[in-house]
Amino acid sequence: MVSSWGRLRKYLFGLSAEEASFARRGFHQSQVKTRYHLERIGTTFLHGYNVALERDEPGELALKLNGIEAEFRGFAFEGAAMALTILDHLTPWRRDRLQAFRSGPGAAHVYMVHVGAGWALARLHRRLEPSLARLDPLLRWLAVDGYGFHQGYFQRHRYIEKQLIPGRLVGYARRVFDQGLGRSLWFVNGADVVRIRASIDAFAPARHSDLWSGVGLACAYAGGCDRATIEAVRTAAGLNAHHLAQGVAFAAKTRQRAGNAAEHTAIACEIICGLSVEAAAQITDDALEQLPVDDKEPAYQVWRFRIQSQFAKGVAGA
Secondary structure (H helix, E strand, O other): OOOHHHHHHHHHHOOOHHHHOHHHHOOOOOOHHHHHHHHHHHHHHHHHHHHHHHOOOHHHHHHHHOOOOHHHHHHHHHHHHHHHHHHHHHOOOOOOHHHHHHHOOOHHHHHHHHHHHHHHHHHHOOOHHHHHOOOOOOOOHHHHHHHHHHHHHHOHHHHHHOOOOOOOOOOHHHHHHHHHHHHHHHHHOOOOHHHHHHHHHOOOHHHHHHHHHHHHHHHHHOOOOOHHHHHHHHHHHHHHHHHHHHHHHHHHHHHHHHOOOOHHHHHHHHHHHOOOHHHHHHHHHHOOOOOOOOOOOOHHHHHHHHHHHHHHOOOOOO
16 A cells, blocks of 8 residues: 555655656657657656655565566666655655665666666756765666756757756766767657757767767667668668667667567667677676776776677677
8 A cells, every 4th residue: 555655755756647748848749659659668667756656665666567568667667766766865864765676676677777866866956976876886877877868858958959968967977978868869859860860960079979879779778660760770870880789789688687578679689789689688798797997987988888899890790
């Protein structure tokens, strides 16, 4: 049963499913099937968010989330992580909700959980460093990715059209922000490849590679398009094809770990990486071997670079 505290939290902080509608967001009205698919992702995320506001006990929460169709389940876990992070920040007497969820029933969705935490940091307008320190040393950068996605999704005029970068971000965090921003382009442009390429081309060239990496992750994980569209994405990426492929490989690993396979992920791996989902995911695992600790360059970027290098050299058949 939902407690009175849970009902109060949802009343105070809950979000309507309407927030994910293309009409409300002003996103490009793409093909009906694509729009429905991407809107469903948004509403599933918000469902997970609202459920976690009501039920923050890990086992009970996971029971509700695991009842969601496998293909969309990861988005619900992402939304739940956003809610738990917000609650942790607003209740200083209890700040272990996200950690308990991340190390418990959310472990299979650990990548999505970190991304969801980033949504919360964007909503709360908090400094990133203290919050990142509480996350996994490697995967904490996914929270910055989530921060970037949130800003593109909810404030596209500022961060996509005006191409602003949050002043609180410095150094490598700015690059990871762009990776999340690139993911948001998939939604903002309704998976329309012509519009996505035009959006990226409008940015400074130095930002293109990270934006294409984000597009690759969204294309393979979120999907919502046909084979021809994925082929068009590969062509549009041009010299950034290996960055695109790295994003696809990340998506493959994310779905493999969670056990929520999707046909569009397999097609994206085949077309963009020239590999099966399993083989693409294995590249991300191999790239973790003897990964250095953060030094001049974050270990997360070293990991990404190793994956990109495999595709750039054609080792993976790309």
